[in-house]
Amino acid sequence: MTAAPSIKSQPVYHAIDWDQTGVEHLLFIAADDPATLDRLLANRPPGGLTLVVAAAEAAERLGVAGVTARMVIEQNATSALHALESLLQQATMGLRLYLVGPEDAIWQAAAVATRYGMSSAEIRLYQTGTKARPVFCVHCRAMTRGVRTNLADCSGCGRTLFVRDHFSRRLGAYMGFQIDAEIPGEKPPVETVYP
Amino acid sequence: MNMQLDMRLSRIIELAPGIREFWLCREDGGELPTYSGGSHVVLSLPLPGGIQRNPYSLLGDPADCNKWRIAVRRQEQSRGGSVWLHDSAQEGQALKVSMPANLFPMARLGRHHVLIAGGIGVTPMLSHARELARLGESFEVHYAHRAPEFGVLADELRTLAGPDLHCYVESRGETIDFSKLLARRPLGTHAYLCGPQGMVEAYHRIASEMGWPDTHVHSERFLAPPPGAPFTVRLAKTGKAIEVRREQSMLEAIESSGVQPPFLCRGGACGQCEMEVLDCDSSLLHNDLFLSQADRDSGRKIMPCVSRVTGGCITVNL
Amino acid sequence: MGIAFRDETFRDTFTYRNSDEGIRRFPFPFGLDQYMYSVNIEPHTAGKPDSVYQYAFDIDEHYIAECRDRAITLEKDPGRCISLPHMMDSEWDVLELIMTSLSRDYPEHFALHRDGEQWTWTNRPLGIEQAFVFGNAQTLPYPPFEYITRQTQGDFVIMDHRDGDLWADAGMITSQADWSLAFDVGMSFKEWHGPVPRAHEIGVFDRALKYLLMLQLGNPVRRLNWTMTVNPRLDTAPETYPDWGPDRTSVTLDNVAEKVHLRVELQALFRLPRSNGILFSIRCYMASVGDLARYPKWARRLHRVLRDLPQDLAEYKGLVRYKPAVVEWLSRLDDGVPVPPGTDPE
16 A cells, blocks of 8 residues: 555555446456456456456466456557447446556546546546556646656657656646756656656 | 525416416516526525525526526425415515525536436426537436326427427326336436435435446435424524424524524535534434434534424534 | 726736735735635625725736736647536636626726627727627637636636536636646546645645535635745746746845745636536736835735745745745844734735
8 A cells, every 4th residue: 555645636546346336347457467356356246247458468367267257358558448448338327447557558448438428436446567657748748658757758848857746537647847947957866766 | 695686476377286387586677697407596485484495496498587487386294385385475476585506417428318307306307408408418308297287397398308208197107117217328328306205215226226326316305394393492602592393494493583594405405504513402303415324423413404303402503 | 997007018028017006905815924724715795995806807907918918828828728528608607707797897998788699798908899699609709718718817717516526627727826727627626736735634625625516606705825926927837837947046135026926816716607617716916025015014924924934835836946035035124023913014
């Protein structure tokens, strides 16, 4: 368990569990997390269950384990999001969505669900896998993905951005601003903070 | 501070046996503010025993700035407000009316809206239908009433909803089957209901069984303050002791003494009138929809618009 | 009641100045020698004549210059005005509210003629005469919210009320104290207030949210917020931080009085009728430390508040680099005489 965040917009992830109030369940997996996934699948909720798996190791392991659920296996996060969207287009009220994986993937998936009118009461998120962050540059509005360090060079304008803990659920990203705006060239040391 | 407008009943229309429509205009002939679908206003009714304040949904066109329209069913088993409106109120009657407030708004991010009305509960559904039609949103209406002559305002609904209006006439054996109505609805569907208590309870129970989250299941229920044994309420800051009569709510009794606590819905749903209980020598009777079980158990909070105590004296921090 | 509109700049040449009247009516926010967050909300009722609280939306001597500066900011960055798709009803609500307020309160400058849905809006200071159909965005040169806020001083956020929360789903933000609309749009109340230190822990936002959810039509409320800026620059957005950030290192004891400005936000909140949303207006007032110090009471009070400001608040408000110089300069005007509670200049 991590300490409470200093910036209140930063998401806090609790151990994920089935929502017993739902009658249909969709589990979106973007990173393998055997402890979490095995625990969940050992204790299936009543109602239908579909898995959308965008992580090769998870797909292989779950396939071998003979999970009796509808499984949609995708090669990468992008095609997994398309698959998710197709499923949501046909889904009906009573569905609960569970998003397990790195923050980048799970918040992009949450954005798809929001477009289909799902509320936070129907969606549960759990961060696992890499802690790398997507960073939104407040100066040029470009998104720089896979950031593991406190500072990152913006993929759009090249500025060195400080990666804040202020998080936008709509963008699914953390805020980045130029670290040496006041005194150009004066930057703190780079550290790997989000491995 | 609750703003009140000086208004008058400019027209009374018999819609059906025991159902009347009332038009409200400003005393000074000025324009009325517009409002959102689902809004209600609170009328201060000058009953012989004292002012009774009751909420009523606005059912008319919000763009009509000359009048507000409400509809009221005459209820025998009531504290007298609807009886007074049916039996005593005349066109021209002056009334104080609050500004519109909305505790039953439309979900703007919804992809489809299912409006369900039971009896006089059609009034807020009509204003929702107007708004949804104006915005070009996808919606349907289901209107259950006792007998054909009680399908009041159905023609206005028909104009707004066309073939998406479905009527259920009880006298013909037609009833709403919630498990059918709520089945296989696409994600992002919102349901709204206003009707009698039994209907509201069945709706919530079935929606929940079908896995609908609370965020998509809306209902409006105005509780009438239930009567009870008389008691005394003491205002701690002034020491004033006020008698609460059997048919009078605690809030109304406090208001009759000249104090103006904040309120919004008058029906135990919104939390605005919440008061701190400092002392009570009998038991609290919580009749509201707002306080959590923990708050109720603490004995330190009460909603004076609908809740009471079993006798004796309650002291509140006013 | 004439307003002598000033011709001044809020960037580059920074010719912005307050008249004596401008300083006298400045909403000095410190009633005590120490500052801490609170839910300092009060009814936004008609305040003292000639004060910033007199009218729903305050128009002052900087009106024309501020509108011009907003237009420049929007030209460079249209992304400072955003309105999510479901917010159109609230946009019309805001247009109606501002037009009816300004024409009622400043009849010599603004006029509104309404014939059913056919409206005609007159803005004499900006030389605008606009006939349009209320409810039909095609009949205006900009979408309604952008249209009217281009003609009003201060920033605006429209909050959508849903799911027991308030969501910042539209905004015109060109004079903000360092927050990004493009990043924050769509956030809930506590999310967009996320970066504010301490306030969450002492429950300020819980209480504020609960209070605002009950905000009623016809009963607006207001409060003050404050920070400081080097140079009278309106556009201190994160977006343009590289432009104004270096100014923070340019403060010396010799230039504190002219360069460093107290920046006060008069925030007002109005329930909106059609959308049931809430308009959050953020009206920015700036006065140089030197001008404020002309009132000894303010000099003493400002000195004490800044001297004792907790470090995390100073960091959050971006004052750290130049606060020592300001405190040093003001200390020479503080003789330690007690100042009674209250914000009046004398």
